[in-house]
Amino acid sequence: MVQINLPKNSKVQKGNYFKDKTGSKNLRKVNVYRWDPSTGENPRIDTYEVDMDNCPSKVLDVLNKIKNEIDPSIAYRRSCAHGVCGSCAMNMGGKNGLACTTPHSEIDGDIDIYPLPHLKVKKDLIGDLDGLYKQYQSIEPWLKSNSNSETTEIIQSKKDREKLDGAYECIMCACCSTSCPSYWWNGDKYLGPAVLLQAYRWIVDSRDEEREARLKKVADELKLYRCHTILNCTSACPKGLNPAKAIAEIKKMLATANI
């Protein structure tokens, strides 16, 4: 169901203001979404004044600086800091991305940081991705081959291998799925761009023998065809992949195949 407004317990309130204590002249305001599960209060936006003269270039650096120097209570996921693990996916300046690869200089005005959109919030910037992982599991993202290949090598030509380029690089950070309005309104049934890109990755893998069954499985009004090429996913992907095109390719395969 399309629900434009947030539920009552999710309405965002004005939070605390942390004034700069370093006396720096190069300050930027950073607005961060906060929610503490231990209190019964609504989420709030805390504002931090951050000294940009002593801050490295990425949004994750800003968050680390806040956590280390201003407010240690702030919670967010992070791990590799090099755009490989996909932990620090969040919404910055109104667009999803990885905090560790998004330069704060690309954001105009105050730096607004929210969790990934339309997720249940666990704490502060940490969203609940359980639903997405369950959907990922549902497409059975592993190689399925019924022949005697368990003991022998399955040869793949260079050309067949090239088909996986642009699909296997996905790090499942969920930036694309949580940017998609269709996924916001129908996330319980629609698989979303991230999972469909992975479904595509296994459908086009020449070594996989369950291609038809996989196609049949996603050929569903709600699972697949809720994609209306809004293209938020492709513009959000921090790895420069194209989930929208992968979904279009699946639709094309279904339109031309006899299933």
Place this chain on the structure above:
Amino acid sequence: MENKEPLSPHIQIYRWHISSLVSISHRITGIINIIAITIICFWASSLLLGENNYEAINSFLNSFIGKFIILGITWSFLFQILSEIRHLIMDLGYGFEIQTTKITGLIVIFGSIIFTVIFYLIGKNFIL
């Protein structure tokens, strides 16, 4: 415990870009067009009621509001057609690169406005 967890903000905070704007406009113009076609059908069948009726509707359509509505519907139809062509090309698997989607989106937005002006000028016998 389950229900206590808030929902993170979505459409309230997500920045619009050309493709999402064209997509939502495509839906809105689609609804407008259905209503417009229905009204046009009623208008056509109301011609059976005679000349007085025709004159009354005609004078309304020639008023400022009437002209505004006609131009609005013209734009709405043109936007829908251009956007639909964009969708057809995408269904064939082309035009998914970010730069291309921006360009085709802009073509839809400005193309619909330009064609509306051209239609208006043709209707006024200024050109052709």
